[in-house]
Amino acid sequence: MIDKIIKIYNGKVISPLRVIEQATVIIKNGKIDGIYQYDIEIPDAISIDAKGRYVSPGFIDIHIHGGGGADFMDGNVDAFLKVAETHVQFGTTAMVATTLTSDKENLLNTLNIYEEATLKNKKGASFLGLHIEGPYFSMNQRGAQDPRYIRDPDPEEYLEILNASKSIVRWSAAPEKKGAIEFGRCLRKYGVIPSVAHTDAVYEEVVEAFENGYTLATHLYSAMSGVTRKNAFRFAGVIESAFIIDEMDVEIIADGVHLPAPLLKLVYKIKGPDKIALITDAMRGAAMPPGPSILGSLADGLPVIIEDDVAKLPDRTSFAGSVATADRLIKMMVNLADVPLVEAVKMLSHTPARITGVLDRKGSISVGKDADIVIFDEAFKIHYTIVGGEILYEQTTIGS
Structure with missing residues (x-):
């Protein structure tokens, strides 16, 4: 089976301690597979350009x-x-x-x-x-x-x-x-x-x-x-x-x-x-x-x-x-x-x-945890919601 990979790039990744500028997050089979402070090439990945927005752990x-x-x-x-x-x-x-x-x-x-x-x-x-x-x-x-x-x-x-x-x-x-x-x-x-x-x-x-x-x-x-x-x-x-x-x-x-x-x-x-x-x-x-x-x-x-x-x-x-x-x-x-x-x-x-006792798998963008991710802008408008590596919401309004 071919691995499902999502690449989120050009984002401000929010960790429990800081914001990582111009970061890339790799999702593989529903889990966080990597976090990088630069863009990386991944063939066949579904790519999401965060456009400088915040990439946050899911709420x-x-x-x-x-x-x-x-x-x-x-x-x-x-x-x-x-x-x-x-x-x-x-x-x-x-x-x-x-x-x-x-x-x-x-x-x-x-x-x-x-x-x-x-x-x-x-x-x-x-x-x-x-x-x-x-x-x-x-x-x-x-x-x-x-x-x-x-x-x-x-x-x-x-x-x-x-x-x-x-x-x-x-x-x-x-x-x-x-x-x-x-x-x-x-x-x-x-x-x-x-x-x-x-x-x-x-x-x-x-x-x-x-x-x-x-x-x-x-x-x-x-x-x-x-x-x-x-x-x-x-x-x-x-x-x-x-x-x-x-x-x-x-x-x-x-x-x-x-x-x-x-x-x-x-x-x-x-x-x-x-x-x-x-x-x-x-x-x-x-x-x-x-x-x-x-x-x-x-x-x-x-x-x-x-x-x-x-x-x-x-x-x-x-x-x-x-x-x-x-x-x-x-x-x-x-x-x-x-x-x-x-x-x-x-x-x-x-x-x-x-x-609630689920910090081992949720609550932060960390390698190995569930790929529960939200992308939002400076006005706190939600643009993407990803649950377990699946894109369940995408803001599609013109100009979004």
């Missing part, structure tokens, strides 16, 4: 619900494929499919559909596993999560779910809930990352949770406690705890709406690019026009409205997920938060790959 979104009018909770394979194919156009090459708070039956059904969708996904961002968001949350910090299904961790329930699928890579929960510490220990035994989310915990509870496996904070600042006062005494909340615990990873919705510039800068200043994963937390309204939409499944989801570049509950009392795409995250971190491009890219590639 990895570890918290995403939907896009293109589809949601992972819709209950069918086509929805999974639609989300993956929508976001690949914006540079996402891998994603962790995320559920919403629901009843057990819908959750188990989603797990089964994920397995089938993974086999059929040939044109979109690859799936790295499942993120179960809920239902073990604080009612007070539920945000747009459906209150009908919020409950305490139930060993009989979560063991059934964990034994039903080996594709679960993370599970978000409120650590102050009854049974949540035991739940975290159980998740670790199954190789699943427990993540602090939708929580009213105070510092002491977060420390105990961290000691029992909760090493990640889900969408920092969103749906979690800050400094609170009880009987005149102040208590540090989850936000402060995530800053204090140096080893805790955090994810942020860097869409420029959920967190304004000062908070993006603060998180970056305290945690740094090695501990921050940029996420879209996108719902079905991503890459869709403003107007009415649904958070969660079409059959049983919550009505929301998309306006001001974000999804909101109809009464506008809370955000209901973002409509961001990965390219927007990079743009906001660079232009709004003044973060160097190399570090912004790192937070959407190298760091999420490390958190």
